[in-house]
Amino acid sequence: MRCLQLALGLALVCGLQAIDIPQATRNLDLRKVAGMWHSMAMAASDISLLDSETAPLRVYVQELRPTPENNLEIILRKREDNKCVEKKVFAEKTECAAKFNIKDLEENQLFVLDTDYDNYLFFCVESTSTAPPTLMCQYLARTLKVDNEVVQKFDKTLKTLPVHIRLFLNPTQVEEQCRV
Structure with missing residues (x-):
């Protein structure tokens, strides 16, 4: 069993290192995001990260705020103790415009995989501090309008990553997302 866990962990780490940030987002303009x-949709390498309203990575992004230093402040909502916070x-x-380090959450990195700035943004958060490492996108x-072409594009993007669980939210779920 230990060998299986080690093999899975090693495979996931190798897969995470292979995350390719497309050329379009390498020159990410933070002011435009x-x-x-x-x-609208979430995916993870481990179902326990998203399986319930209080799962550790079940968060709802509300706003992205670039700082003057080209860092990024992310305002999100999460359910804790039966209430939204x-x-x-x-x-x-980092050196790459589409990659950020998140120290608040141990050894995590955020990657912007794709965006058209006006309609959609795909990102992933990778944590190497857990065993095995985890990925949430x-x-x-x-x-709140569902764009089926963008949903298909997101799904296609996920197929290139070591993500196995997908959670697509319908417009009603999106409207009812955690509110403070």
Whole structure:
């Protein structure tokens, strides 16, 4: 059993290191991603990260705020103790414009995989502090309108990553997301 866990962990780590950030997002313009967003779909490498309203990575992004230093403040909502709480996560820039370090959450990194700035943004958060390492991805939209082409694009993007669990939210679920 230990060998199986070690093999799975090693495979996931190798897969995470292979995350390719598309050329379009390598030159990410943070000012253009600023503003309000809605979590439309979530995916994770481990179902326990998303399986309930209080799961550790079941968070709803509300707003992205670039800082003057090109870091990113992420305003999100999460259910804790049977109520919604607002949290702020600080993502520190790296050499790559689409990659950020998140020290608040141990050894996590955030990758922006794709965006058109006006309609959608796909990102993943990778944690290497857990055994095995974990990956959570989200599709964010500017409006609550479901765009099937973007949903298909998100699903296609996920197929290139070591993500096995997908949770697509319908518009009613998105409207009822955790509110403070």
